[in-house]
Amino acid sequence: MLETVISIVLPVFGLVGLGFVLGRIGFFPEGTGRGLENYLYRFALPLLIFNAISKADLPDEPNWELWIAYFAGMYSAWALSQLSLRAMGHERAIAVIGGFTAAFSNMMMIGIPLVVSAFGKDGLIPFFMLVSVHLPIAALLATLMIEGQGAGGKGAAIAKTLAGLARNPILIGLAVGLVFNLGGFALPKIADQMASWIAESAVPCALVAMGLAVRRTGLGELSGALGLVTFAKLVVHPAIVYVLGHWVFDLPPLWANVIVLVAACPPGLNAYLIALPYPKAIPLASAGVSLATGLAVISVSAWLAFLLAH
Numbered sequence: 001m002l003e004t005v006i007s008i009v010l011p012v013f014g015l016v017g018l019g020f021v022l023g024r025i026g027f028f029p030e031g032t033g034r035g036l037e038n039y040l041y042r043f044a045l046p047l048l049i050f051n052a053i054s055k056a057d058l059p060d061e062p063n064w065e066l067w068i069a070y071f072a073g074m075y076s077a078w079a080l081s082q083l084s085l086r087a088m089g090h091e092r093a094i095a096v097i098g099g100f101t102a103a104f105s106n107m108m109m110i111g112i113p114l115v116v117s118a119f120g121k122d123g124l125i126p127f128f129m130l131v132s133v134h135l136p137i138a139a140l141l142a143t144l145m146i147e148g149q150g151a152g153g154k155g156a157a158i159a160k161t162l163a164g165l166a167r168n169p170i171l172i173g174l175a176v177g178l179v180f181n182l183g184g185f186a187l188p189k190i191a192d193q194m195a196s197w198i199a200e201s202a203v204p205c206a207l208v209a210m211g212l213a214v215r216r217t218g219l220g221e222l223s224g225a226l227g228l229v230t231f232a233k234l235v236v237h238p239a240i241v242y243v244l245g246h247w248v249f250d251l252p253p254l255w256a257n258v259i260v261l262v263a264a265c266p267p268g269l270n271a272y273l274i275a276l277p278y279p280k281a282i283p284l285a286s287a288g289v290s291l292a293t294g295l296a297v298i299s300v301s302a303w304l305a306f307l308l309a310h
Helices: 002-024 032-054 064-087 092-103 107-119 121-146 153-166 169-183 189-217 224-248 253-263 269-275 279-309
Strands: none
Touching: 002 107, 002 189, 002 279, 032 107, 032 121, 032 169, 032 189, 064 092, 064 121, 064 224, 064 253, 092 224, 092 269, 092 279, 107 121, 107 189, 107 253, 107 279, 121 169, 121 253, 189 269, 189 279, 224 253, 224 279, 253 279, 269 279
8 A cells, every 4th residue: 555655746846846856956057946837727627528528438527526525625615714814813814815825726637637546537527627717716716805996896806817717728628529529539640749748747747847836935934824825735635535535425435535636736826916916915825835845755655545545
């Protein structure tokens, strides 16, 4: 059991660590990390999603219980963190960003490699079902809870968010993959081979990019707020998802285990990016991403060992 967990988790976080070290010693020129992120988000990850969805054996209808189990855990962790931060005296923007950090898993850079390593390509079907609604809902809710002041108010903020989602390469890759799947279309053989090669580069590049990003954002000052957010993300979120997925809704074991593992992932860079317009919230978001990513080596290993044993 221990050997299995190590063989799954260590290569994933080993590449994250490699990216961190390479960034620390200045191995890459300035801006390499951001360039790699652009390659991933605009090209490699959308092609990975397109490839998987276009060729997958999709379920006949959406599994609402899968979404309820995951998002109930996600928003419980968000609410717990946000309300606790408000009770600790933090202003609204900091509390919202803290809640978002506690709820928004790093699906692309950490989630995909972990799911593929632990459960193979079969695990990507429930994973992409989550992705299809995870990003739009989370981004809209964060915008609603923070905005509403200043020119345009919530209406302008929502319109801007929706326009951004319509141009999001991840969602475009998913949508085009669905069209190809449902329409029975396929890429020409040469184009398909090229797309497959690019898609295969997504996982290792994402992990190295995550390490470079953690190095760039830094840890900052440790605080009670940071500890709260980290605990909610790595422990509370996956625990609630486990109870709902395995005990309340009795999902297929593979699907339940996939969403628990995704819930156990550290927060993604979107938490940091969403905090950028709110300077007071940036330290908590960047430190939350960095600390949780470091501790996830232990927490994800524990969750994976638990899932494989049950």
